[in-house]
Amino acid sequence: MTRRLLLLVPLVLFAGLAVFLYRGLNHDPVGRESALIGREFPAFSLATVADPDVRHDASLLAGKVTLVNVWGAWCPTCREEMPQLMALAEQGVRLVGVDYKDTREAATEFLDTLGDPFAVNLFDPDGTLGFDLGVYGAPESFLVDRDGIIRYHHTGAIRPENVEQEILPRVQRWRDD
Known part of the structure; x- marks a missing residue:
């Protein structure tokens, strides 16, 4: 009898592991909220994509x-x-880019091909600032108020509906406060 129960232990462990993995794989990372909301943007000192000096x-x-x-x-x-970022820049939203884990050559070609909506493009080849922001993939965006406080975090691509429903209203709110 105990021998038969011992044979069930691996099955139970496997079933538990399967449930754990299933839940983790079905978790949508876009809904993940940054722990930095309401906190100061992390300190950094980075060169620009255009000029290492x-x-x-x-x-x-x-x-x-x-x-x-x-x-x-x-x-x-x-x-x-990129089309949404270009539209935001055209509407007067100030954008700062962080080129994450990249090369200057690839970044420059990317911007030359798709356009450059950014007031400044910071070069973060080692992902140091990305790490401090809790970035686990690109793209991710952070809305920072005039005092340097992170007010909003968007994971994944910014879509047209995100511009109208989420980003522009928040930009306006933090401009007015």
Whole structure:
């Protein structure tokens, strides 16, 4: 009898593991909220994509509501969202790009091909700033208020409906406060 029960242990363990993995794989990461909401944007000192001798720090974000977009030339979803980023820039939204785990050459070609909606493009080849932001993939975007506080986090590509329903209303709110 105990021998038969011992034969069931691996089956029970397997079933438990299967349920755990199934739940994890079906979890939508887009709904994941950043732990940084309401906190200061992380400190950084990074060169730009265009010029390795030009560096910026977090003071770049002071005084203006800014959408910080983490992207990479290697990222197909980043290509998909470029029309929305261009539209946001045309509507007066200040965008700062963070070129994440990339090369300058690939980033420059990407921007030359698809357009450059960014006021500044920071170069983060090692993913240091991305790590501090809790980025686990590109694209991810963070809306930062005039005081450098993160107010909104968007995971995945920005779609036209996100622009109208989520981003522009928040930009307007934080501009007015």
